[in-house]
Each structure stands twice: as structure tokens, then as C-alpha cells.
Amino acid sequence: MAERDAGFFRRWLIMAAEAVDADADRLTGLDSAIGDADHGSNMRRGMLAVAAALEKEQPATPGAVLLLAGRTLVSTVGGASGPLYGTLLRRAGKALADVERADDAAVREALAIGVDAVAQLAGAQPNDKTMLDALRPAVEALPDYAAAADAASRGAEATVPLRARKGRASYLGERSVGHMDPGAASSALLIGALARTAADE
Amino acid sequence: MAERDAGFFRRWLIMAAEAVDADADRLTGLDSAIGDADHGSNMRRGMLAVAAALEKEQPATPGAVLLLAGRTLVSTVGGASGPLYGTLLRRAGKALADVERADDAAVREALAIGVDAVAQLAGAQPNDKTMLDALRPAVEALPDYAAAADAASRGAEATVPLRARKGRASYLGERSVGHMDPGAASSALLIGALARTAADE
Amino acid sequence: MKMLINGAERVIADALRGMAEAHPELVVDVDNRVIVRRDAPVAGKVGLVSGGGSGHEPLHGGFVGPGMLDAACPGEVFTSPVPDQMVRAAAAVDSGAGVLFIVKNYTGDVLNFDMAAELAEEEGIQVAKVLVRDDVAVTDSLFTAGRRGTGATLFVEKLAGAAPEEGAPLDRVTEVARKVADCSRSFGVALGAPTTPAKGSPTFDLPLDELELGIGIHGEPGRERRATMTAAEIAEAAVDAVVEDLRPSDPVLVLVNGMGATPLLELYGFGGEVARVLRERRVAVARTLVGNYVTSLDMAGCSITLCEVDEELLRLWDAPVSTPGLRWGR
Amino acid sequence: MKMLINGAERVIADALRGMAEAHPELVVDVDNRVIVRRDAPVAGKVGLVSGGGSGHEPLHGGFVGPGMLDAACPGEVFTSPVPDQMVRAAAAVDSGAGVLFIVKNYTGDVLNFDMAAELAEEEGIQVAKVLVRDDVAVTDSLFTAGRRGTGATLFVEKLAGAAPEEGAPLDRVTEVARKVADCSRSFGVALGAPTTPAKGSPTFDLPLDELELGIGIHGEPGRERRATMTAAEIAEAAVDAVVEDLRPSDPVLVLVNGMGATPLLELYGFGGEVARVLRERRVAVARTLVGNYVTSLDMAGCSITLCEVDEELLRLWDAPVSTPGLRWGR
Numbered sequence A, B: 001m002a003e004r005d006a007g008f009f010r011r012w013l014i015m016a017a018e019a020v021d022a023d024a025d026r027l028t029g030l031d032s033a034i035g036d037a038d039h040g041s042n043m044r045r046g047m048l049a050v051a052a053a054l055e056k057e058q059p060a061t062p063g064a065v066l067l068l069a070g071r072t073l074v075s076t077v078g079g080a081s082g083p084l085y086g087t088l089l090r091r092a093g094k095a096l097a098d099v100e101r102a103d104d105a106a107v108r109e110a111l112a113i114g115v116d117a118v119a120q121l122a123g124a125q126p127n128d129k130t131m132l133d134a135l136r137p138a139v140e141a142l143p144d145y146a147a148a149a150d151a152a153s154r155g156a157e158a159t160v161p162l163r164a165r166k167g168r169a170s171y172l173g174e175r176s177v178g179h180m181d182p183g184a185a186s187s188a189l190l191i192g193a194l195a196r197t198a199a200d201e
Numbered sequence C, D: 001m002k003m004l005i006n007g008a009e010r011v012i013a014d015a016l017r018g019m020a021e022a023h024p025e026l027v028v029d030v031d032n033r034v035i036v037r038r039d040a041p042v043a044g045k046v047g048l049v050s051g052g053g054s055g056h057e058p059l060h061g062g063f064v065g066p067g068m069l070d071a072a073c074p075g076e077v078f079t080s081p082v083p084d085q086m087v088r089a090a091a092a093v094d095s096g097a098g099v100l101f102i103v104k105n106y107t108g109d110v111l112n113f114d115m116a117a118e119l120a121e122e123e124g125i126q127v128a129k130v131l132v133r134d135d136v137a138v139t140d141s142l143f144t145a146g147r148r149g150t151g152a153t154l155f156v157e158k159l160a161g162a163a164p165e166e167g168a169p170l171d172r173v174t175e176v177a178r179k180v181a182d183c184s185r186s187f188g189v190a191l192g193a194p195t196t197p198a199k200g201s202p203t204f205d206l207p208l209d210e211l212e213l214g215i216g217i218h219g220e221p222g223r224e225r226r227a228t229m230t231a232a233e234i235a236e237a238a239v240d241a242v243v244e245d246l247r248p249s250d251p252v253l254v255l256v257n258g259m260g261a262t263p264l265l266e267l268y269g270f271g272g273e274v275a276r277v278l279r280e281r282r283v284a285v286a287r288t289l290v291g292n293y294v295t296s297l298d299m300a301g302c303s304i305t306l307c308e309v310d311e312e313l314l315r316l317w318d319a320p321v322s323t324p325g326l327r328w329g330r
């Protein structure tokens, strides 16, 4: 089983920042349909700050990378996605403690802990039409990174017909049906970057 | 030479009110291009009030008809056109004093006095792109009513290439060129109604 | 264009009914279209009356109250009120100390207020008038209608409105009003046109990548159409236009005014740029007011007005005022 | 869509710079995005902190000052601020008497303020929280995000803000805030969508002959799209929605709130209709406030908020307040 060092996580998050940056307008467009049209700029601001912080501080362990990234998201994003993605990465980072390298089972375990923390913090159930609908199947597909990316994409797609029960989209009631959840879309980008990072190894 | 009684002036102003009512949107449209988009509603409000007042009070002399109409315009129109058209009719009414019937020379004389009063009140010169550019040639063409209507229309048309020096259109400077002055257009409606009233006799 | 109305012909009456509900401290005569402070006439006090077309709210009706106007006469949208309203207002506020008419310089306003002044004087009311003509976008010349009255109206109404509270008689109040009018200049910019109830669609078309410089407050196009500019560039153009004309040596009051549909968030950002440019031009700022005060219905855009002030005018500015639209110090 | 800005990413910083220029009575920390009254912390006084996404001005920054908030934290446009801002604000206003966080009920705001409260308490600051969730257009249920916080925020901030001036300690101030939040309900209507700097075009399309009922203040579409209605019909729909939920027996405070681009002229007309409908429904009105207070950038539309008040709350409403956005009584 492959082992992942701090560089792997750094590369992942930098690649994720690039993906979010490139797709920010699409994310904002999705959020415009059933939210408040800021998810793209929120995620761009946060992920660019993460990339900059990682560049500057060069944390030495996987856990430190994720903790720094999570803290940076909390301090720069705001909105719902800031605390949620921030919690995901911070809890995952904490779970990895200060090991130098994490094998893929540990990565899966850490991310699962992060996802559970998000679910608890946000009180969201499966099929509530949130980022969790992309994150959960992805984590379950690990340690197969390609399958995880695929699951995240399909999870995001699967939010389209759902009626939102959490987040701003829930205010729309029936009218939230027929649109992809922006947070699920950004989750698919993050997991997609993770899979590409793993493939590059 | 034909003699005109109070009924003639009443019929004129009621016909004028109908003409203004029918063309109010066009007048507002003209005022929208180089003014503040209210000339049509101003004139409609005023002329409908004039028609209602004449209906109610049935003044007995030409002078009384014009005085009542002028006073009504002053009290209901506001803007620049209220005092100006109000002055036109009040001064013309005063000039006719309390004769029972006025011959066409007297009508011309009275309207000329009214137009002079407007020019003095407003400080406008010929070709300043105002209602006077339609009113003056019309009055000069009297007692030929058809010719007066024609002169008023041509006078209004002739304001198109002018650069406004009075009224709101003057704020536009060069950009006032190429549009008909709304007050000149409403003057052409009033004089047109006058000619039709005379032709109906 | 949609509007929150019951029909174009009811807009003014409906608005006045709403004002009456919200402001028990005012007497709103809906039929005769006069807004008067409830305690008018105030014994021994000069009365201040203004008015003009509607659509510029809170100007003028929202500036009625202690320390500012005693009465306001709202006309139809963008249409000067009629003399009957002004005479009624003058009669309602005159305590015997006379009445000042504050008139924005538009042909219609000037003619109607002139007629009203004549009529009021026939009724034994002493009337003085002051003309506000502050818009530097309009060339000032004897052969034209002269400069428009815009944002400076707020300064004239506030500063002259404070003078009677200090006991000033009519000639002194009039002098203050003239001085304020003389020391004030404005410049406005439109990002979009307003929609009047009568027309029901924007009064002019402005492509997405253009704006109008030198606009008034009646939905008329400006002097010049330009490609979109940043807030910084607009502030430079507006401040320079005003400062070159006013050439202030004393500190100024600054009104950063929204035309109606520009968010306060943007207006504050613009105000920051105005402050920067004034600093660069070495103009000292005494006070700054940011908000929608002299509006043009739902026009997107802004204007700035500078008023050069000496100690007296600054004191009058800081004096208490208590109106729906402007309130402080008491 | 044109905006009066220097670029989407600069909007908040630019606006804060402008606020600093216009309001010397506030300390505006542009880098850290905190607006604090200059005399904070006031000895012995409970501190009130609120905040939320920008684009709702004057809420919240314009409500900082004596008698209302001690500090506000502006987020990006329509985006909750981050915990760092809130902790900094709490530290700046805490005199030792504790701090109340006033939080509009949105997932983002709730999560960020929760994190901030934890951090502030770690720093030894006593923190209480109150949630504002007044929008009756949203079904209130345990399985959803719950009702949005909208217009009632003004009432909570004003009434709770007046309590410490009477010497109330943190638990009492919190109680007042909860009571106000519990006694307030809102309903909003959009005639057009706002344009956010990030998106640069309206957040939804609304045909000329339709409007949205049950909208929030973040440019989200409403619960229902309808053919255009008159101001009278809109007032009936809005008042009924609120009154059926609130069922007030005591008199109410009425906020007739503009969403940003609706002219004050129309808003007053709408306010008159609201007053009429309330009379017909036999709801007594204690006070009415008309204006743009809880806005959604340049959204065209309006909302109403009713707050049922007893004598204490009415006294707190009438108490002096001195902020950029709301000021009276002193």
C-alpha cells in the first residue's frame, strides 16, 4: 500500500486550488441558481490562501499540512463552506497526528473522520443535497483514488434531482430541485485533484 | 370675418384635451429623449382638468373660458409647461376682456399677447427650441386657422435640428440636437385642435 | 419595468398617505400635497419652505422638521409643484416672521415659486427666495436656463434651516441660504437610467459598458457618455469638475450622494475614493455625509457636492436637526 | 451590470475605507474587518457584536454606535465573516461585562459565530448568543436549516442595544434580545434580482411581468413566482403571511424595509398600504420605520417586519440611538 508524505498533501491542495480557481465561475453559477452566488469566490479565496500558506510555511507532516489548510479555510472563507471544509481538513489532520507518512488506509480513515465531523457539525443527512453527498461516497471508495473521484462526481450529479433540506438551497423548497449543489460540485473538484495527485505519484 | 363665442373656445379646449390625451405617450417619449419624461402626463393632467372645469363652470364669455383654462393649467400642471401655457391662456383671456363674441382679428390679437407674455416670462428667443417655436408662427398665420395649424406643425418639426438654449433640454448641450421639442409638439396639438374647431363651424 | 405602486396616477397620493402613517410628527395634507411640521407655525420663527418634483426622496418632504424645513410641497414625479401648494405651505408656516422659499433652479420650479411668492405676498406674507444652482456639468450663462439645482439643496436646507433656531430673522436666514448656495457645487454620474411611473421604462438606454457623466436628477442623459470607469476614476472626474469650479480655500462639507439604486456598500467605497482625491488636491474636509439623500428614483449612480464652510456654516451644520431623512444632535 | 467599484475583490476593503472617512466616531479596522465604536470598551457595559455577509448596508456596520451595536464584522458580499473577526470584535468591546453575539440564522453565520464564541471564551470573554430567525417564508422545522434572519435583526440590535444603556447585565440583555427575536416576523418580495460583484449579473432572471414572493436578502429566488401585483396586493400578502404566524395581541413596531433599489417614494406608498391592511386586521401599530435598512445590494423590492412590543420593548425602541444608519433621541 502506498505511503503519502507531506508533499503529497501539499501537491493535492495546490492542485485543488488550481482546479477551484479555474472553475470558480461555474461554482458561483451553481450557487446563483439555488443559493447566493458566492461559492466560487469563497472557495477560490480560501484555496488560494491555502496554497499560499502551504508555500510559505511548508509544514513537515501530512497532519500539519491538513491542519494548516483547515485553519486557513476557517480564517479566510466564511460562509457555510469555510467552517465545513475547514473542519473536514482539521479533523483529518488531527487524526493523522504527527506521523511523517500515512498509508492509504490511514488517509481513508482520516478523511472519514473529517467527513463525520462535518456531518455532525452541520447536522446534515445523506441526500440533504449538500457537499456530503459527494464526500461520503468518495471516502467510501478509497483507497481507490480514481474510484473516489468518480464517486464524488456521481455524488454531485446525484444532487441534481434532490430537494435541499440544508443550507441556503433549502429556502427554495421544491424550486431547489433540478440544480446541482455547489458544495457537492466543489467537493468533486477537491477529490478529483486528490485522484490526479495520487495518479501522478 | 367669423365671430367666436364662448362655445367655440370651450369646444377648442375640449378637443385639445382629447388630442393631448391621445398623444400623451408620444409627448412623454419626446420629453424622455431630451427632458424628464413627464410632458405628456403633465399636459394630460392639465388639459383633462381644463375640460372638467369648463364642463362644470360653463363660463359665458371667450375671455372667461380662457381665464378659467389658464388658471386651471397653472393649478394642476406644474413643471415649466403649467405656468407657460397657463400664462398664454390667461393673458389671452384678459385681452378679450368680457366681450360675448370675438372676431378672428381679436382672437389673433389676444393669442399674440399671450405668446408675448410667455416669451417674456420664460425669457426665450426664437430658435431656442421651445414651445414658442411652434406658437409664434401659428399666431402669425392667423386668422387662417388651417395655415396656423400647418405653421405650428412645421414650427415643431423645425425644432428637431436646433440646439436647445432654454428648458431642460438645454442641459444636454449638443446632445439636444436631433429631437423635437416636446412643448413645441404639444403646441402643435393645441393649434391643430383650434383649426379643427374652426373648420367645424 | 415593475414598480411597487398601485398605478402611475396614484403614486404621490399613496406616498403621502404612507408618510402620514410613519411620521406623526408631521402634518401631511394628502389632498393639497403639503407636508408641514406639526408644531408650525413656530412663534417668532422664520418659516422655510421648499418643494419640487417628487422622485428625489428624502428631499424635500423627508427634510421637514426642527432644524431644517418647516414645510415641503411635493409635485408629481419630476414635475415642479403648483403655486397653490406653495402658498398653502407659506400660510401654514408663517408666524409673521416671513417665509423663505428654497428653489432648485429649473424653469418650472422658478416660474411656479415666483407665482406663489406673488400670491403669498398679496396675502400679506413676507417672502424671500433663494435659488440653488450647483451642478457644474451645466454651463452657466445668461442665455441658457443656468445651472441645475441638485445636491446642494440639502446643504442649503440644513444650514439655512439651522439659522432660525439661533433666532435669525428673514434677511439673515436668506443671506445664509445664498451663501451656502454660492459656496456649493455638484457633479453627478449615472450607471443606469431611472424608470418613471409615467413612462414605465428607463428614461434612457445605457449599454452595459458605458456610463453618463454630468447627469442631473431627472433622468435626463448627461453631457457625455463614456466607457465604464472604476470608482477611483469616477471620483477623480467628479472631484476635479467640482474643485476646478469652486476652488475652495476653506474646508468643505462633502455629500457623497446615491442616486437611488446604488448600494450603500458601493457608495462608501466611492466615498473613500472621493476622500483620497480631495486629499491629493489639498482640499480639507470638515464633514462627510454618505447616503441616498437627493435621489432620482431608481437611478444607479452617484453625485458629489462640496460646500465650502467657514466657522458659522460649520456650526450650523453641526446644529441639531430632527427630520425623517436627516437627524442628529438632539 | 455596471457597478461603482474598483474590482470585485476590493469592494469590502474600499467600503471600509470610505466608512472610516465618513465616520470618525467609529474605529474601522480595514485589514481585520472590524468596525468598533470609538469609545469601546465602555466601562461596565455589556458589548453587542453582530456581523454577517456584506451587501445589507446599513446593517450591520451602520448600526454601530451608542444605543445599538458596539462592533460589527462585515464578511465578503453575502458571505458570513470568519471567526477571527468576531473574536477580535469581542475582545475590542468587552469591558469585563461580557459580550452578546447577534447572529442571523444561516448555516455559515451560525457555524462561524459558534467557533468564535468558543475561541473568545478560551480568551476569557463571557459570550452569549442570540439567533434571529424571522422570515415566515421559510418553513420552520428541525429537519431544515430553519428560518432565515432578515429584517428583525434591526429590532434585535436596536432593542437589545438599548438595554445595556439602562444598566442591564449580560443575561438580561440576552433575554431582551431573545424576546425581540421571538416576537418578530418578516416577509419579503422581490421585483428584481440584485447583482453581486462576484457574479456581475443579476442572481436570477425575473420577467417584466412577474415578481418573487418570500425572498431572502441574499439574492436567492423566493418561494413562489407570481404575476405582477399592485402595492396594495403585495401589502396584503405580506401582512397576512406575517400576522398569521405572529398573531400579535400587543401593538407592533413596523419596519417597511426597502431591499436597495426601490425608491423611497414607492416604499412610502407601500407603507401606507401596510398600515391600511394592519388596520383591517385589527393590529395596533406602535411605531413605523420606513427606509432601506436591511438591504440586498441593488435588489428591487421590499420586506415588512413586525415586532410585537410590550411597554418595556417600546421604551427601549424610543431610547436614544446614535449610529450612521439609525439615529434619534439625543
Ligand SMILES: Nc1ncnc2c1ncn2[C@@H]1O[C@H](COP(=O)(O)OP(=O)(O)O)[C@@H](O)[C@H]1O
Binding pocket: A031, A035, A036, A038, A039, A042, A043, A078, A079, A080, A081, A082, A084, A122, A123, A124, A129, A130, A131, A132, A166, A167, A168, A181, A182, A183, A184, D078, D079, D080, D107, D108, D109
Ligand atoms: N448544513 C449543511 N451541511 C452540509 N453542507 C452544507 C450545509 N449547509 C451548506 N452546506 C454546503 O455549503 C455549500 C454552500 O457554500 P457557500 O456558498 O460557500 O456558503 P453559503 O451558503 O454560506 O453562501 C452548499 O452548497 C452545501 O454543499
Ligand SMILES: Nc1ncnc2c1ncn2[C@@H]1O[C@H](COP(=O)(O)OP(=O)(O)O)[C@@H](O)[C@H]1O
Binding pocket: B031, B035, B036, B038, B039, B042, B043, B078, B079, B080, B081, B082, B084, B122, B123, B124, B129, B130, B131, B132, B166, B167, B168, B181, B182, B183, B184, C078, C079, C080, C107, C108, C109
Ligand atoms: N424657458 C422656456 N421658454 C419657453 N418654453 C419653455 C421654457 N422652458 C421649457 N419650456 C417648454 O416646456 C416644455 C417642457 O414642459 P414639461 O416637460 O411639462 O415641463 P418640465 O420641463 O418642467 O418637465 C419644453 O419642451 C419647452 O417647450
Ligand SMILES: [Mg+2]
Binding pocket: A031, A035, A036, A037, A038, A039, A079, A168
Ligand atoms: Mg453561497
Ligand SMILES: [Mg+2]
Binding pocket: B031, B035, B036, B037, B038, B039, B079
Ligand atoms: Mg418635462
Ligand SMILES: [Mg+2]
Binding pocket: B036, B038, B079, B080, C053, C077, C078, C079, C080, C108
Ligand atoms: Mg418635469
Ligand SMILES: [Mg+2]
Binding pocket: A036, A038, A079, A080, D053, D077, D078, D079, D080, D108
Ligand atoms: Mg454566502
